[in-house]
Amino acid sequence: MAGKMGGPKAVDKATDFKGTLKKFLKIISEYKILIIIAFLFAIGSTIFAIISPKILGNATTKIYNGIIAKINGTGTINFNAIKSILICLAILYIISALFNYIQNLIMTHVAQRASYKLRKRISHKLNKMPMNYYDKQNTGDILSIITNDIDTLQLNLNQSATQLISSIVTLIGIFVMMCTINFTLAIITALILPIAGIIVMIIVSKSQKYFMNQQNYLGSVDGEVEEIISGHTVIKAFNAEEKSMQNFNQDNEKLCVAGFKAQFLSGLMHPIMNFVANLNYTIIAILGAIFAINGKITIGNIQSFIQYSRNFTNPIASLAQISNLIQSMIAASERVFTFLEQEEYVDEGTI
Helix, strand or coil, X not given: CCCCCCCCCCCCCCCCHHHXXXXXXXXXXXXXXXXXXXXXXXXXXXXXXXXXXXXXXXXXXXXXXXXHHHHHCCCCCCHHHHHHHHHHHHHHXXXXXXXXXXXXXXXXHHHHHHHHXXXXXXXXXXXXXXXXXXXXXXXXXXXXHHHHHHHHHHHXXXXXXXXXXXXXXXXXXXXXXXXXXXXXXXXXXXCHHHHHHHHHHHXXXXXXXXXXXXXXXXXXXXXXXXXXXXXXXXXXXXXXXHHHHHHHHHHHHHHHHHHHHHHHHHHCHXXXXXXXXXXXXXXXXXXXXXXXXXXXXXXXXXXXXXXXXXXXXXXXXXXXXXXXXXXXXXXXXXXXXXXXXXXXXCXXXXX
């Protein structure tokens, strides 16, 4: 991070990730009851969503058995049983959606209040800074902290907090449900975790520095814009338009490159994870068919298991995406806390 906040500098990671995280957690600690409630609703929503494919598989099995019985002349499809299953399934989906809505509402409130608290602290801090601080610092970069960095912190907190819990619960819950269907297939599916973990670590390690640079260069661009607007008369008087535009274009180009690299690397996550998921899906479909022929698994359970296996990589990709959000959030938080920790003006006449 830049020694002076007006000049961005390439870094590999936040200067003090753990320290910044502790300061951030302290800010939101007063909302811990609301956060715990939101987490409980997120867990409940996830659990209900995880159970649903297994119930849907039971409906598939009922239909398949009914068709076979009808072909053999020994029975027919039990539509009443299927109706009961579908009603139960609809109730689970409704409850899951309701819980998800409530947890999103709570976390939005927490994120808004936390950002409000930080903006208030920054506003108070601005009035206590010595005059020479403003002479040395880029005004636009200070404005970027108040607007862009706080907005980044607020948005990423709202998105990442409950998604983190939901993804972990989903990952564990899906594996448990797959084990109840067929342990062998579950273990085979779980083997993709090391592959996915390696992919995630490589992409995260490469993208982290670009997220930090993106925040720094954004502040520099804002500074150039503010100086061009506020000093328009002076720039005109000294014919410095070309120099101003040259400085702006340089910083804008750096922001463009850093933003592209950060988004490109994080955007690789889903296509790569989809490839891994499709490879796993193919293996499961072949082995599931063999097991079904040998009577080791029902048709409905194959359908449920395939659905679970398709969803198994989703929380892994989500965790990777959340890690990017957290990196961006910590990078923004570090800039905010660095400003808040600047030495304040002391009136020596009152001492």
